[in-house]
Amino acid sequence: MNDAAPSERYRQGMITRRAVLGDRHVDRAQSATTDFDRPFQELITETAWGNVWSRPTWTKRERSMVTIALLAALGHDEEVAMHVRATANTGASRDDIGEALLHVAIYAGVPAANRAIKIAKQVFEQMDAEQAV
Known part of the structure; x- marks a missing residue:
């Protein structure tokens, strides 16, 4: 994430994202991230992976x-x-x-x-x- 420390939701999202998609896929996505799409990558990591995929239900x-x-x-x-x-x-x-x-x-x-x-x-x-x- 930009200058700020990642949120807890982002950290959990990254754990879940890696567990589901695998380190190789996430590392590839991370290395291809630019300033243009960084906000999008942060959004999906925090919301899709940190909010939805991390729910225990x-x-x-x-x-x-x-x-x-x-x-x-x-x-x-x-x-x-x-x-x-x-x-x-x-x-x-x-x-x-x-x-x-x-x-x-x-x-x-x-x-x-x-x-x-x-x-x-x-x-x-x-x-x-x-x-x-």
Whole structure:
């Protein structure tokens, strides 16, 4: 954060963000941060990760499934891929993702689910290939 010390919410957000997305992803995002997007990075770390993802009411697995369904319904392909990859850290299984995307098909439309399923399959292939190395 700029000149001020990071807030407690920001510190918790960074812990949660790293737990869900992994150090490699967060380090990459941090190193690419510029003065232009620093306020945005601080906002998402503090609010999305520090406020919402850090709440104790739902597990990371549950939040992961809901997040994937919402992102798929809204057509946010890059974010769908990122959160499908993050399931390696959240405990959401491939079956969980499949169930979430069935809900997307019914409540947000078959084309949205079809696109997200294609993305999830590509991410799974990449993850499997990385594990095979």
